[in-house]
Amino acid sequence: SQELEQSPQSLIVQEGKNLTINCTSSKTLYGLYWYKQKYGEGLIFLMMLQKGGEEKSHEKITAKLDEKKQQSSLHITASQPSHAGIYLCGADMSSRGSTLGRLYFGRGTQLTVWP
Amino acid sequence: EAQVTQNPRYLITVTGKKLTVTCSQNMNHEYMSWYRQDPGLGLRQIYYSMNVEVTDKGDVPEGYKVSRKEKRNFPLILESPSPNQTSLYFCASSFRFFQGDRGTYEQYFGPGTRLTVT
Numbered sequence A: 001s002q003e004l005e006q007s008p009q010s011l012i013v014q015e016g017k018n019l020t021i022n023c024t025s026s027k028t029l030y031g032l033y034w035y036k037q038k039y040g041e042g043l044i045f046l047m048m049l050q051k052g053g054e055e056k057s058h059e060k061i062t063a064k065l066d067e068k069k070q071q072s073s074l075h076i077t078a079s080q081p082s083h084a085g086i087y088l089c090g091a092d093m094s095s096r097g098s099t100l101g102r103l104y105f106g107r108g109t110q111l112t113v114w115p
Numbered sequence B: 001e002a003q004v005t006q007n008p009r010y011l012i013t014v015t016g017k018k019l020t021v022t023c024s025q026n027m028n029h030e031y032m033s034w035y036r037q038d039p040g041l042g043l044r045q046i047y048y049s050m051n052v053e054v055t056d057k058g059d060v061p062e063g064y065k066v067s068r069k070e071k072r073n074f075p076l077i078l079e080s081p082s083p084n085q086t087s088l089y090f091c092a093s094s095f096r097f098f099q100g101d102r103g104t105y106e107q108y109f110g111p112g113t114r115l116t117v118t
Helices: none
Strands: A003-006 A010-016 A019-024 A031-038 A045-047 A057-058 A061-065 A071-076 A085-092 A109-114 B004-007 B010-013 B019-025 B030-037 B042-051 B054-057 B075-080 B085-099 B102-109 B113-117
Touching: A003 A031, A003 A085, A010 A019, A019 A109, A031 A061, A031 A071, A031 B102, A045 A057, A045 A061, A045 B102, A071 A085, A071 B075, A085 B042, B004 B085, B019 B030, B019 B085, B019 B113
Parallel strands: A010 A109, B010 B113
Antiparallel strands: A003 A019, A019 A071, A031 A045, A031 A085, A057 A061, A061 A071, A085 A109, B004 B019, B019 B075, B030 B042, B030 B085, B042 B054, B085 B102, B085 B113
């Protein structure tokens, strides 16, 4: 079973449009990470959220973690071709005192931005 | 420059021929991991290590071995590769920091190794 569900699987938007990617779990997310990946390349760290209700922004990308810490969203405002790639959410779902150092990942959202 | 390096970046090999993918980090991180990425399945953890000589299985450890003799290196060993191990492999290292009463991690990924086993 997939610990983290990401939606949508793929997204095609016109340049300038806003978009949202969601990451959902039935378990508490103690640390939620967003990464971006260009096809076939490494992962670039975008943001980390830890507290319920937390929101962070970097340039035109905003990420939020809900109060219950079971869902996160990534929002891109006025998308550009440079935003294209695969967005992955990863989470630390280990309860206190259990296995450390493990992150679980969603399957990713493929974003295409056409001019 | 702080980074995680992997070698080789690309490898084509044949079934049964032992191979090693190296991973090295220069950030003095305690935690290191190996993942594989496959279409439709996302990133799955193979093995991880919490420190020198401390390793544990992830979600898909079958067919792989690891070792952590030095803090900076975490090689992935395929003793007898098979075609179902054709994949994109990522090494990651992370440090643990504390916010409040709970630690969390920031993981840095290597550039990936694309392995094809024929």
